[in-house]
Amino acid sequence: MIHDVLQPKGWAPPRGYANGIAARGRQVYVAGQVAWDAQGRFTSDSFIEQVRQCLLNIVAVLGQAGAGPEHLVRLTWYVTSRDEYLAALPELGRVYRDVLGRNYPAMAAVQVLALMEARAKVEIEATAVIPDPSEQS
Numbered sequence: 001m002i003h004d005v006l007q008p009k010g011w012a013p014p015r016g017y018a019n020g021i022a023a024r025g026r027q028v029y030v031a032g033q034v035a036w037d038a039q040g041r042f043t044s045d046s047f048i049e050q051v052r053q054c055l056l057n058i059v060a061v062l063g064q065a066g067a068g069p070e071h072l073v074r075l076t077w078y079v080t081s082r083d084e085y086l087a088a089l090p091e092l093g094r095v096y097r098d099v100l101g102r103n104y105p106a107m108a109a110v111q112v113l114a115l116m117e118a119r120a121k122v123e124i125e126a127t128a129v130i131p132d133p134s135e136q137s
């Protein structure tokens with residue numbers, strides 16, 4: 001296992017995230033990613049498609065560090081509409097698994113008034129930890 005999931009005894013298991021993660025190794029911090037493509041353009045105003053692009057951007061940045069979704073330990077989501085986020089949860093779960101697999105780091109989701117990019121409906125920050133080679137199994 002790359003990291004330890006922290007699940008306090010007696011707590012109901014969370015759905016789609018972890019309450020906490022313990023990890024040791026090289027830390028990778030990914031800046032907040034919006035739904036830009038590689039040329040810095042938005043291609044959709046759909047909330048779900050913007051989430052997909054944000055997650056793909058995170059995976060691309062992780063790849064530059066030799067990391068992948070399995071190394072994620074934290075995601076922080078900033079959304080401009082709590083209602084749109086909640087209404088999209090079933091589809092959101094599918095998109096998440098399509099891009100990141102079944103890797104569920106510690107997460108927080110926060111509704112914000114606006115994001116710096118006017119077209120952005122979501123921005124996601126990520127933290128990953130790549131284990132030291134001597135600790136990988």
